[in-house]
Amino acid sequence: MYRKHLLICSTIIILLLADRLNAQDNPNNRPWWFGFEMGIGQLRLARNQTYNDWIGIPLDQFERNKTTFVMGFTGGCTLYGRTRIGLELSGWLLEGGNLHDATVGEGVSNLSFVVDAFPSSKAPLFFRGGMGIAFYENNHLGQLNSSGFSWNAGFGYEFRLREKLGLAPVLRYSSGSLGDAQNNVTVLSTGERYSVIRETGRRYSGIEFKIAIIYHFGKPKVR
Numbered sequence: 001m002y003r004k005h006l007l008i009c010s011t012i013i014i015l016l017l018a019d020r021l022n023a024q025d026n027p028n029n030r031p032w033w034f035g036f037e038m039g040i041g042q043l044r045l046a047r048n049q050t051y052n053d054w055i056g057i058p059l060d061q062f063e064r065n066k067t068t069f070v071m072g073f074t075g076g077c078t079l080y081g082r083t084r085i086g087l088e089l090s091g092w093l094l095e096g097g098n099l100h101d102a103t104v105g106e107g108v109s110n111l112s113f114v115v116d117a118f119p120s121s122k123a124p125l126f127f128r129g130g131m132g133i134a135f136y137e138n139n140h141l142g143q144l145n146s147s148g149f150s151w152n153a154g155f156g157y158e159f160r161l162r163e164k165l166g167l168a169p170v171l172r173y174s175s176g177s178l179g180d181a182q183n184n185v186t187v188l189s190t191g192e193r194y195s196v197i198r199e200t201g202r203r204y205s206g207i208e209f210k211i212a213i214i215y216h217f218g219k220p221k222v223r
């Protein structure tokens with residue numbers, strides 16, 4: 001339900017901005033760009049099965065949904081004026097860390113290669129797609145970190161604040177695998193090794209609405 005509301009509201013905001021600012025040109029007339037993004041997202045974490053091999057029984061499946069804070073950094077180069085490529089480091093914060101307590105903190109982060117495509121040279125509407133690696137980190141006692149393949153797709157509308165500075169609302173869907181995880185222990189008396197906790201099919205999906213501040217730099221391209 002929250003995802004549907006976030007999707008509808010975010011789309012309306014982007015379309016309203018695009019309608020009011022559709023006279024602006026494509027901003028990609030400089031070879032380099034860097035962006036900072038921040039917003040909210042609805043994240044879903046799930047896994048197929050958890051096993052406790054120590055007692056020899058499978059435990060229940062798991063699924064959790066949470067509305068959370070989203071932040072990221074992007075940057076790269078512009079190709080041909082209507083395409084830009086780059087790297088993105090972003091993540092969802094599920095629980096903040098504590099410098100004085102190493103057993104708190106949880107989140108999902110992504111390192112992705114992204115491509116922004118502008119269908120028209122006369123409007124700064126763009127479609128974004130990317131793929132990379134997702135990381136799940138959980139500092140709580142007995143919890144396990146893991147990673148896996150991820151992908152994302154969305155769209156945004158960048159309008160200029162100044163000659164080199166743009167502001168873009170972005171709506172995006174992300175999904176991926178977080179791999180499997182197991183916590184092994186060895187019984188000293190026998191030398192046997194057990195997987196005390198084993199989780200399979202870890203995965204995530206999320207929809208996010210962010211506001212990106214994008215800085216363009218380098219020598220302007222001749223049109």
